[in-house]
Amino acid sequence: MSQSAATPAVSRIPWLLIICGCLIAALTFGPRSAMGFFQLPMLAEKGWDRTTFGLAMAIQNLAWGIGTPIFGALADKYGTWRVLSLSGFMYCAGLVMMAMATTPGMLHIGGGVLVGLGVASGSFGIVLAAFARNVSPENRSFVFGLGTAAGSAGMFIFAPLSQGLISNYGWYDTLVIMSVMMLIIPVLAIPLRGNSSSGLKQVTYQQTAGEALREALAHRSYVLLFSGFFVCGFQVAFITAHFPAYISDIGIDARYAVIALSLIGFFNIIGSLSAGVIGQRYSKPMFLVWIYLGRSILVTAFLLLPQTPATVVTFSIIMGLLWLSTVPPTNALVAIMFGTRHLGLLGGIIFFSHQIGSFLGVWLGGYLYDQFGSYDPVWWLGVVLGLFAAAVHWPIKEQPVERPTLQPAE
Numbered sequence: 001m002s003q004s005a006a007t008p009a010v011s012r013i014p015w016l017l018i019i020c021g022c023l024i025a026a027l028t029f030g031p032r033s034a035m036g037f038f039q040l041p042m043l044a045e046k047g048w049d050r051t052t053f054g055l056a057m058a059i060q061n062l063a064w065g066i067g068t069p070i071f072g073a074l075a076d077k078y079g080t081w082r083v084l085s086l087s088g089f090m091y092c093a094g095l096v097m098m099a100m101a102t103t104p105g106m107l108h109i110g111g112g113v114l115v116g117l118g119v120a121s122g123s124f125g126i127v128l129a130a131f132a133r134n135v136s137p138e139n140r141s142f143v144f145g146l147g148t149a150a151g152s153a154g155m156f157i158f159a160p161l162s163q164g165l166i167s168n169y170g171w172y173d174t175l176v177i178m179s180v181m182m183l184i185i186p187v188l189a190i191p192l193r194g195n196s197s198s199g200l201k202q203v204t205y206q207q208t209a210g211e212a213l214r215e216a217l218a219h220r221s222y223v224l225l226f227s228g229f230f231v232c233g234f235q236v237a238f239i240t241a242h243f244p245a246y247i248s249d250i251g252i253d254a255r256y257a258v259i260a261l262s263l264i265g266f267f268n269i270i271g272s273l274s275a276g277v278i279g280q281r282y283s284k285p286m287f288l289v290w291i292y293l294g295r296s297i298l299v300t301a302f303l304l305l306p307q308t309p310a311t312v313v314t315f316s317i318i319m320g321l322l323w324l325s326t327v328p329p330t331n332a333l334v335a336i337m338f339g340t341r342h343l344g345l346l347g348g349i350i351f352f353s354h355q356i357g358s359f360l361g362v363w364l365g366g367y368l369y370d371q372f373g374s375y376d377p378v379w380w381l382g383v384v385l386g387l388f389a390a391a392v393h394w395p396i397k398e399q400p401v402e403r404p405t406l407q408p409a410e
Contacts, residue, residue: 014134018143020188021127022150024084027185028122030154031095031178032060032115033265034162036244037257041171050245052104054366056112057241058359061233063116064123065355069348071121072129073209076344080130081186081193083121088185091118095179099172122185124151125351128331129344130192138280140335144328145276149269152324156265163258212342216349221396225333226353228288231389232326233357235295235382239264239319242365246375250307260316267320275325284329284336285396292393295322296386303379337401357385 039053075083094117097110124147131143158178165174216222244257278287302315334347361378368377 013139013143014191017134017191018131018146020191021131022147022153024122024185024188024192025124025127025147025150026154026157027181027188028087028091028119028154029124029151030158031091031162031181032064032119033155033240033261034158035060035111036241036261037159037162037166038171038175039241039245040248041166045171046101048104048107049370050366051370052107052366054241054363054369056098056104056107057237058363058366059108059112060116060119061237061355061358061362063113064120065233065352065358067117067120068123068125068351068355069345071123072125072344072346072348073342074344075126075129076209076342079193080126081189083126084189084192085186087118087120087122087126088182088189089118090114090121091182091185092179094118095175095182099175099179118182123351124148124327124331125344125347127192128327129340129347132331132335132340132343137335141280141284141328141332142276144331145273145279148275148324148327149272152265152268152272152320154265155268156262159261159265160258209342209345212338212346213349215401216338216346219337219401222334222337222346222350224392224396225330226350228292228389228392229326229330229350230353230357231292231382231385233354233359234361234385235299235357236323236361237358238361238365238378238382241362242369242375242378247312249375252307252309252312256309256312260312263313263316264320264323267317268323268325271321271323271325272328274321276328279329279332284333284398285393287329288326288393288396289390291322291325292386292389295319296383296390298322299379299383299386303376333396333398336398339400 035057039050042048043050043053071083071086091114094110094114097114098107099110101107101110128144128147131147132140135143162174162178165177169177240261243260244254247257247260248254275287298315298318302311305311330350331343331347334350335343338346361382364381365375365378369375
C-alpha cells in the first residue's frame with residue numbers, strides 16, 4: 001500500500017518547473033550575497049563611511065522582508081510568473097541605480113529599496129510556494145532543499161564571479177553586468193505560472209488571506225517560528241555584508257574573503273540538500289534547535305581561537321553547512337501547520353522576521369564598527385541570539401492547526 005502510494009508521488013515531481021525555479025533562486029540570491037565585495041572599493045571612491053553602506057544593505061534586507069509577504073500574497077492570487085517577472089525588472093533597475101549613485105540617498109534607494117524588492121518578489125518564499133503547490137506532501141521537504149541549495153549555488157558562483165569582475169572591470173561595470181543577468185528571470189519564470197488554485201488538486205480549508213493571517217498569528221507554534229527565524233537573518237546577513245571587511249581588518253589576505261564566501265556557498269548547497277532530506281525523516285523543530293546551537297558554538301570557537309587563514313576556511317565550511325539549512329524545515333513547518341493555499345503569504349510573514357534580523361545584523365555591523373572600531377560586539381550578540389533561537393524552536397509542534405472541520409492532509 002505505502003509502496004504503491006510512493007510511486008506516483010515521485011512521478012508527479014514537475015522537473016522543468018523545479019529546475020527553472022532553482023535557476024531563479026540562484027540568480028536572485030547570487031548578487032545580493034556578493035554585496036560585501038563592493039563595500040571597500042565603492043567607499044574608497046565615494047568617500048562614504050561603513051555606516052552608509054551598511055544602512056543601504058540594511059534597507060535592502062528590510063525591503064526584502066516587507067516585500068516578501070506582499071509579493072507572496074500577490075503570487076498566490078494572480079500567479080507566480082507575473083511576480084517573478086516583476087522581480088527581474090526591479091532587481092535590474094536597483095543594481096543600475098546603485099552603480100550610478102552619486103549620493104547616499106541614491107545608494108539607499110537603488111541598492112537598498114529596489115534591490116530588496118527585487119529579491120523579495122523572486123525570493124525563496126515565492127519559488128518554494130510554487131514548488132509546494134505542485135508536488136506531493138511526501139516530496140515537499142526534498143524539493144524545498146533543492147530550491148534552497150540552488151540559492152546556495154548562486155552564492156557559490158557569484159562570490160568568485162563578482163570579485164573577478166571587480167578586479168578586471170571595476171565595481172561600477174560589475175553592477176551593470178549583474179543587472180543585465182537579472183533580465184533572464186522573466187523567461188525562466190514561464191513554467192512557474194499559476195496561482196494558489198493551480199497545481200495538484202487538493203481539498204483545502206476555505207478562508208480569505210485575512211482569515212489565514214489571523215489564524216496563523218493566534219497559533220503558538222507559528223509565533224515561535226516567527227521569533228526564531230529573526231535570528232537566522234541577523235547572523236547570515238551580518239556575515240554576508242561584513243565578513244570580507246572583517247577578514248581584511250584582522251590582517252588576513254583579501255583573497256580569503258572570496259575563498260570564505262565561496263566555501264560558505266558551496267557547503268551551503270550540501271547543507272541545504274541534507275536539510276531537505278533530514279527534515280523529511282526527523283523532527284523539524286529539533287533539527288532547527290541543533291542548527292542554531294551549532295552556529296553559536298561555531299562562532300564562539302572562531303572568536304576564541306587564533307584567527308588564521310586555516311580557521312577562516314574551517315569556519316566557512318562549517319558555517320556553510322548551517323547557513324540556509326534552516327529554510328527547508330521552516331517552510332515545511334508552515335505548510336504542515338496551514339497547508340499550501342496561503343503559503344506565499346504565511347511563509348512571507350515568517351521571512352519578514354528573518355529580514356528584520358537581517359536589517360539589524362547589517363546595520364549594527366556597520367554602526368558598531370564605526371563606534372568601537374571592531375565587529376566583536378555583533379559577533380557575540382549573534383552567539384546569544386543563537387541560544388535564544390534554539391530555546392524558542394524547542395516547543396514548536398509539527399502538526400496541522402486545529403480547525404472546525406477535518407480537512408484532508410496536504
